[in-house]
Amino acid sequence: MTTFRSNMMKSIFLAATMLATGSLAWAGQAPGALSAPDVPISHHDRVYAAEQFSNTVSVTDPVDNKLLGVIRLGDPQPGNFSPLYKGQVLVHGMGFSPDHKTLAVVSIGSNSVSFIDTATNAVKHVTYVGRSPHEAFFTPDGKEVWVTVRGENYISVIDPISFKETTRITTPNGPGMQIFSPDGKYGYICSSFNPETDVVSVAEHRIIAKVKQESPFCPNIAATPDGNQVWFTLKDVGRTQVFNAKPPFNAIRTIDTGPITNHVNFAHTAKGTFAYVTIGGLNEVKVFRTDDFSQVATIPVGNLPHGVWPSGDGTRIYVGLENADALAAIDTATNKVIGNVPIGQAPQAIVYVPNAAPAPDDRQNLQALGVAGQVAHLALAPKDGTKHGTAPTSVSLFDQGLIQILQASVTGLQPKQKYVLALAERSDGGGPLQPLAAFMTNPAGSAIVNAAGPIRQIVDQSAAAARRYLVIASGDAAMPGEAVQIEAQ
Incomplete structure (x- = not known):
């Protein structure tokens, strides 16, 4: 009887093990x-x-x-x-x-x-x-x-x-x-x-x-x-x-x-x-x-x-x-x-x-991994120096050969408002703006924003006189307002 019980327990354990590692x-x-x-x-x-x-x-x-x-x-x-x-x-x-x-x-x-x-x-x-x-x-x-x-x-x-x-x-x-x-x-x-x-x-x-x-x-x-x-x-x-x-x-x-x-x-x-x-x-x-x-x-x-x-x-x-x-x-x-x-x-x-x-x-x-592992990172912070939440807007520039896909994880803005991600001539966001992507924030004042182009070559610190700066401005692509977030230095 003891041997039978022992063998039964072994069978149950083996079945459980097969179930755990088998088809399901x-x-x-x-x-x-x-x-x-x-x-x-x-x-x-x-x-x-x-x-x-x-x-x-x-x-x-x-x-x-x-x-x-x-x-x-x-x-x-x-x-x-x-x-x-x-x-x-x-x-x-x-x-x-x-x-x-x-x-x-x-x-x-x-x-x-x-x-x-x-x-x-x-x-x-x-x-x-x-x-x-x-x-x-x-x-x-x-x-x-x-x-x-x-x-x-x-x-x-x-x-x-x-x-x-x-x-x-x-x-x-x-x-x-x-x-x-x-x-x-x-x-x-x-x-x-x-x-x-x-x-x-x-x-x-x-x-x-x-x-x-x-x-x-x-x-x-x-x-x-x-x-x-x-x-x-x-x-x-x-x-x-x-x-x-x-x-x-x-x-x-x-x-x-x-x-x-x-x-x-x-x-x-x-x-x-x-x-x-x-x-x-x-x-x-x-x-x-x-x-x-x-x-x-x-x-x-x-x-x-x-x-x-x-x-x-x-x-x-x-x-x-x-x-x-x-x-x-x-x-x-x-x-x-x-x-x-x-x-x-x-x-x-x-x-x-x-x-x-x-x-x-x-x-x-x-x-x-190859080119899939190539990326540059930037951050945007409030222009006035105030803190909106615990993290600035993070920006990634994913290399795709000669161009990049830009993705910005935008936070710290007013909810349900229109904004535009743009290139500015000055680091303080001043001068004419060149819009990259218009977006509207969600009820939490956030958004995921995408754009594509040779952006790293333009905003990189080693760029020549033609360098531009990433900013977020109020308004839309047709009529952007003043910058509210600029590149963090």
């Missing part, structure tokens, strides 16, 4: 169930980042926080301007399969989902969907991939074997991102254009509940591993909302997190489950308990933190730094940054995939 191995961290075993960090794990301006996916080994190379899905500007161009543009969203063998990478500009084999870093298939998709993720059973088609009004449901769209789930215009309850029963879809998050029955592909968003612009949503809460971010008003992940799907809490609130994710540790929220306008990650919603840490990480994901054992949180071309590694025991990895240009979504690499020394289909 989400692990006990988001997006998986809390009951699943954690996966210790190893050289078989990979951290992937989707990089919007270099059109690459970077691949990092988390053991020593070392970049292994990039998967090049497309060319930088102006190579991707041709009508005959076949590569991907604006690589942005990212999800992975429950067996950890496939990445689904969304490219906004080319309306595509690239399916990548994690063992070989090779693109297995590219599926084209509707206008401006944003994020893609596998259902917990691995049988479907849901893609939010943000430029339209539906979720594209894709068969991960045939890579074909099998159906569509109609939503309000602008579905931003979807995530699933750990048990796979519900899909949660927040909106980027409408103040509504939809709860969908995964089995029926039918909306069964609606949750009010306090603003129209939600870029990111996540479910806690215990299956009790859903958190989503509101980028335009700088807040994070929490609602009940189960019926009646009622609102639980709204937290003022800060300007350009980007992504949220969770780490479960011996001390509890914690939400990590990236605050782009403050260059910080804020950490909250999920039981009483108290803030327990504020972590300075670098310019414009965006995507965030836990390691398979919850001991680390990884953060993509959009305006620093870097990946920050946070120790969840101390909530301190313990590593910084140079990666491609303007990382957006990131994922940590345990046991993604069967052969950890294999580098096939990976390329060197």
Whole structure:
């Protein structure tokens, strides 16, 4: 009897181990169930980042926080301007399969989902969907991939074997991102254009509940591993909302997190489950308990933190730094940054995939960072010397050969007002202004502003007499007013 019981226990342990490492191995961290075993960090794990301006996916080994190379899905500007161009543009969203063998990478500009084999870093298939998709993720059973088609009004449901769209789930215009309850029963879809998050029955592909968003612009949503809460971010008003992940799907809490609130994710540790929220306008990650919603840490990480994901054992949180071309590694025991990895240009979504690499020394289909690692940084500060918030406007100039893509993470301005990013003749913002991009601030007085051109050659300190200075002025491109922010000296 004792031998029988011993053998039975061994069989149960072996089955549990196979479940943890086999076909459905989400692990006990988001997006998986809390009951699943954690996966210790190893050289078989990979951290992937989707990089919007270099059109690459970077691949990092988390053991020593070392970049292994990039998967090049497309060319930088102006190579991707041709009508005959076949590569991907604006690589942005990212999800992975429950067996950890496939990445689904969304490219906004080319309306595509690239399916990548994690063992070989090779693109297995590219599926084209509707206008401006944003994020893609596998259902917990691995049988479907849901893609939010943000430029339209539906979720594209894709068969991960045939890579074909099998159906569509109609939503309000602008579905931003979807995530699933750990048990796979519900899909949660927040909106980027409408103040509504939809709860969908995964089995029926039918909306069964609606949750009010306090603003129209939600870029990111996540479910806690215990299956009790859903958190989503509101980028335009700088807040994070929490609602009940189960019926009646009622609102639980709204937290003022800060300007350009980007992504949220969770780490479960011996001390509890914690939400990590990236605050782009403050260059910080804020950490909250999920039981009483108290803030327990504020972590300075670098310019414009965006995507965030836990390691398979919850001991680390990884953060993509959009305006620093870097990946920050946070120790969840101390909530301190313990590593910084140079990666491609303007990382957006990131994922940590345990046991993604069967052969950890294999580098096939990976390329060197190259021009994707070239960037210059500037900062703009209030002209009058006053302080508006804790961080100045950060500006990155991402090299694309002879030109750069400029991205400014603008903070400290008046909410819902018109401004223009421009070039000035004098360092104090005086003289005629040459507009680069007109924009309107969100309700938090912030904005993400983009432009393109040989800007570094113009604003670099080594430039000749033709040098100009980046400024932000009130008004619009037709009639800019006085400068309100100038280059920090």
